[in-house]
Amino acid sequence: MKKINLLEKFNLFQEHWTPKIIGELNSQHVKIAKVHGEFVWHDHAEEDELFMVIKGELIIYLRDGQITLKEGEIYIVPKGVEHKPFAEKECWILLFEPKQTEHTGKVDSALTKKLVELV
């Protein structure tokens, strides 16, 4: 078991909206992603999803409002709640969610990506 340095991990890739697994514990994944622009509306029927902003600013649109997250801020989207992340400029995020969580829930989108592990 090695320690995980977030900055080193973020420097290993450039692509947007493509979460990378950086850790696993108790059947949950720790992931990081670089995001820019608009994602798709989706929900995860059975999984709560934690977003933490590491750099930049992320807006999470909800059907009844929106949350703006800056560096050092966290939001937990409860299971079943539709959300659409958006970042006007590139933003770096950390995600914490169950291993079985699907990227865009049951929505099939051009943005839907298979999960890969970042070694």
Added chain:
Amino acid sequence: MKKINLLEKFNLFQEHWTPKIIGELNSQHVKIAKVHGEFVWHDHAEEDELFMVIKGELIIYLRDGQITLKEGEIYIVPKGVEHKPFAEKECWILLFEPKQTEHTGKVDSALTKKLVELV
């Protein structure tokens, strides 16, 4: 559901080695703690435990080595692995672990604290 600002949460308390719950998802807790000095050797028989350093430096002693974590670094202690956290200066950490995780495992110590929620 409100967003969670880590700095605001850390500013709500001063005591050391007293984790505070700041979020919950998928039967896991997100906790923060301020630590300084030496904790006790313990393990969690059934729970993996994630440490992330938000400010300062944390050493996690293991029976066969040690891990030094700086700001933005993460270490996951697997279930059943004995560990003893140590911080020479005050250090702020974030923890992810299952709700049922006991503070010092089966070790009963003067440092053992009941979990409280940080509103």
